[in-house]
Amino acid sequence: MTAESIIQKSEYLWEIPQTGPMRVPGFIYATENLMKQIHQDECLKQVANVAQLPGIVGYALAMPDIHWGYGFPIGGVAAMDVTSGVISPGGVGYDINCGVRLLRTNLTVNSIRPRIKELVTGIFHNVPTGVGSHGAIKKLDRKDVRKVLLKGARWAIENGFGSSDDLNFIENSGTLKEANPEVISERAYQRGAPQLGTLGSGNHFIEISEVRDIFDEDIAAQLGIQKGNVAIFIHTGSRGLGYQICDDFIKVTLQATAKYGIAIPDRQLACAPIQSPEGQDYLGAMRAAANFAFANRQVISALIESTLLKVLNLSPNDLGMRLVWDIAHNIAKIETHEFQGKKYSVCVHRKGATRAFGPGSPDLPAQYRSIGQPVLVPGDMGTESYLCIGTHKAMQETFGSSCHGAGRVLSRTQAKKRSQGRNLYQELAKAGIFVMAEGRSTIAEEMPDAYKNVTEVVNTMQLAGIIKKVARFTPLGVVKG
């Protein structure tokens, strides 16, 4: 994709015109500076590839944190008409319902800073991290896994992890309906059984953060966020169970692609008509994996809460830990959206993109309906993260979607090269951030230089009117997988 073939529509929006097999154009939210980084890899070609899929409504969208993925770009959104469109496991990704949750506390930064090593160490030991991590809770048998797949976060609450109030603050109340555990392979069950309540590896993390700036006092107060207090971010997903389901269903949809005569430019875009048996099976399996991920983050929250209570010797009331919001950023959902004055029932694929519903949406809990949906945008482990809210304009332009993070700019090889001869732990410690990691390569590959500037990403979406900034957080302590 050459820079010349892309049209600048405004200071924050670019268009890949509809050409050749593309059914719709591609729209990219980015500033001129971010666009230069976006041109460095193959992600724009991937936007154009997604625009070729049957039933796509309006445009293939890219958020400013877009980067080269496999099949779909990471930071991509595509809404497919439910009757004529397709669903693609590659448009959701291997880590189904990878997502983020934000918890608020009554703790102040001043009281916590001297104890940050104890807290990070405590969490590191109580929440299993790293490859194939397991053993947070007793290994589930097949029956229990099935219940998790059907109930999601509700299963965790019924089993003593958190309170039922939490369900109000999770996308879809922590349970996607019409999950189908019957179409899931034994391998996926096996991989899921020991991994509930584990963080995993790669870019997954738990972060203890300081609420550094408030941009909207009223909304921050409604969300329980106060400057100078401590908050916690959790980033993880459906673990091996989700990876296996994606793998299994790419095979199914590769066959479906041939069976239904769908032309795709990349095998990883394998898809099936949403209404076909293959499409319905994948939807059911994906929802089940999403429920596993909601339960996973719910269990991890409870493990963190019990660690904080023990290390700090506090009562739950004094700690005041409460879920602010839990979002999915690798998922496909059937939603109703209006596009150019016409109502569509669409399957919105968000791969490395979050839902960002505006005020008044019936899908939001009563407490948040007047302000809009919280949007969580974590940055890299050395800089900052944002809490924003969705807007009416998001509903009009992006099928209620926004960015999900900073987005990588360096490959893992490049990051490792750049980290050579540097002590990243010390560099982060100098910046007041205490980090513990399980994987040997994790810190180098996930170094701050490997990511775009998250502030620039968030500011672009705010400039576009898709989200509104509420608060900025800076890290104090990080647990990486």
Next chain:
Amino acid sequence: MKTYVQQLNHTSDLGLNVYAKSLPELFSAAGRALMRLMVDLDSVKPLEQRKLEVQADEIDLLFREWLSELLALFHNEEFLVSRIAKVRLNNSQISALVFGEKYDKIRHKIQRELKSITYHQLGVKFVGKRYIGTFIIDV
């Protein structure tokens, strides 16, 4: 002609180009390269053996299935492979003996999690008297 492995500069994931003079050597080298992304192979003793048999309709897919099976040994049995032998291969089938041992948290320092072998840019090509296998792994 030497068998060698080259890492691709993929932004979010890890990709490899593997070069070899024959298909069995290519599959074997790609398998070891995959495991090396996860763990130092010198630390994995060839204490146990497993027989792997994989089938697929075409060579690209066979290549992916083979690598996926090696990864599955770790994901499902926590079995790490350090040696691959007796590779028998045609365009739709591969069998091999793989040697390794169960994952030991103390002795095996895991570098990173490998989620899955993707289909993006997947391919086995014969170019200039050698085979090139390309694959990208979701990490």
